[in-house]
Amino acid sequence: MPILALLPVLCLALVQAFWPDHAFYQAMPFPATAFTAMALVALIATLMRQTEWLYWLAILGGHYWATQNGLQRPLSEPDVAALHQLLPLTASLLMLALSALPKPGLPSIAGVLVLGLCFLLPASLVWLPLADWLAASGLPPALFERPVEGFFMSWAHLWWFSGLLFLWLGLISFRPQDPSVWGQFSTWLAILLFYAFMDRQQISGWATLAGSMALLITLAYRMLHLAYMDELTALPQRRALENRLRRLGRNSAVTMLDVDHFKSFNDTWGHDVGDQVLKLLGAILGRQRGMQAFRYGGEEFTLVFSHARKKAIRDALEAVRAEVEAYPLQLRQDDRPNDSEDGRRQRGSNDGTTETVNITISLGCALRQPGETPQTLLKRADEALYKAKNAGRNCVRIVS
Template structure:
């Protein structure tokens, strides 16, 4: 998935490096095309209610507009050189902040102010007196009279861009399964690519177009994720299971899993704790190798095996059962500390905490020759009923 999101950036770089004189570079109308792409991203984000992308769009549009009005002159001009030095740094810092801070709702007062800042701060950097004030220097003297000015436009850029790239990669590695972080990284990478291609025709338009396409791919992935991944457990949900069943192999097996006494657990501890149980179970099942786990609905889960070796399946299911049974679930107290620091200090010392253990029942059916997936699923459900009838917290396999 990350490679797909970054594909427009790589394609642009390849076109500029290997076919710099190709007529394709002048065949796209600018500046209209980037704004059309950004409008499509905004429309799709609105339909999906993914409002956080509006901030990225505002920042991307602001940078594009600033590049159009401020960087279309020779870099030998002091104010243009200063803008070339400061604008990517400002945009990089802003993008990092957007990736790590909690973003307000776009329709709220803080959200409107943040949208305004995302767009107008890059545009404001095109004002030469403002740039001079930020640098606290006399631009003509600094950029023209001092030989070290060239360092800031070459090695200085390379140094801080490398630092920010390292931070980005660290952020992506920590949150590697979040497509949104990869989409944000693609936008930053595209903007930085502009400063490497600044002398090319329509460079700002092409990188903005590539960034917009990366955002479209990210939103498309998020749309599929919302449709096929359960938000609570982060496991694929029933719609994804139906797709798997349609391509089920001849030698396969299906297991139905159910949390024991889940309704009673919910009634005793509340639905918030019940959700905590389901999240825990989703985390455990996601870490088990050799099977595909799905949330079937409620407290029921479905495990699909690509083989029907009874002994291996029984061993795997027993391992899952023991993992769940032996996991001590700490119930969250109403008076738990709000800050992580206080919570860490009180860990192991707080009174009134309670640990509970949950159990699961599992019923598995091995696929018979020419058996339809629906019939196999039904037999697995019957095996689950047998496990519950046998006293729960056990595994039953129907061959």
């Protein structure tokens, strides 16, 4: 669950709100801990070739470094007050831009320049004579007052924070399943937290730690995703199936499913269109209720039922077969790389710029016998699939 990336930051916000003076909270040895956490994230991200995380890490690290080297003074000093407004705002805009725009890869010259900008921007703001600029800007002083005495944000903070939060939520709603966007959002919240509570002891260290943990959780999620999920079909893959088979109950059933004549489909329309078919099949299988779908490998899929009621299984498999058969796959004429005999045979009659093709699948199911191992059950499901192929394809065969 990518949303788990928010956990460290939520915990920190809770501790800040209710137990800011707890002995453990005050005793953490910063900055060594914060830098170690960041180094760990950098190491794992690099080993996993997920180098885009280094940009977020650079923003987080840059802000921590800047606060340690220029903001250890009371908020009542005018230039600190000015930075208190400006640093979270620039961090927010930079992070939103990084989230929404394509980023240069790493290692590359452009990538290193962006990385440098992410790290050095906060420090360069700390070195500028901001208090004078802000005083000369003519902004109404009321903007920098707090809505309620003791509240941690000024009116200006509240305005831009709400606007940017709205943009982040928009970004998340576009990519709710993308773990990276949750990790980035969480890092943004961590940075805002340490500016919001800037006058509290240890807050920048804790927030940097929370931001690093959010990135670590996202990386762990990504690692699990890479290990267990199939990128093309968005279904769990073979390794996840093996885990599931180890937990198979006594009353269960396994179905093997295979696209009919897929080789000639690929030969006619090309592998990329074949990939679209597998993607579509993944979407159809993934939304079925009462069964768990896996990509077994190639154009074969496995469905696991946690019961062995033959009639219910037959109805469910027939429904899947009929849904796939009825799905009109729209293909453009220029999707077709060559015109083979098989292709002519497979295509529909539509002669416009798009053609409608229907694919079919064959399904073989085996109900688990008492004492039967998952491997034998899978083998019998495979044999049932061959029966379905031999029976003319586009059908279901179930063996007890």
